[in-house]
Amino acid sequence: MNCSRVTELFIDYQDGTLPPDEAAQMRAHLASCPTCQREWSALQEITRKLDQLPSPEPSARLRENFYAMLETHQRDADAPSPFALAKSRLDRFFELLLPRSPRCSSPSPSPCSRAASSPARTSCARPPSSRPTRRPSRKSPISAPR
Secondary structure (H helix, E strand, O other): OOOOHHHHHHHHHHOOOOOHHHHHHHHHHHHHHHHHHHHHHHHHHHHHHHHHHHHHHOOHHHHHHHHHHHHHHHHHHHHOOOOOHHHHHHHHHHHHHHOOOOOOOOOOOOOHHHHHHHHOOOOOOOOHHHHHOOOOOOOOOOOOOO
């Protein structure tokens, strides 16, 4: 492990998040390199001094500003969307345009025309055996038996 790699890993080593093998390499390098020992020692001293600083308390004004901002965001979130009217109109348009129940696309007028005209029946009355089967295209590598 070289000096630049060791200095990159100082924080992870300090936090104890290095994998065990890298931590062992780090300890070995620190034991043999006076330059990295000085940098490590300086980092430890800075960390100790920072830990001794008192934690600043937020001012009353900061609290007031925060709650005012929170209230504004909640009000904006509760306000109706500017697109709500357009959305409701589009929803209504598509409700009128698209049917709710599926319609039969059978070419023969017999069972399906009765099903479409009868309010009690909404699906195709054609038996499953008479439904057309889909044939694979000619480009398909799989040939279906005929």
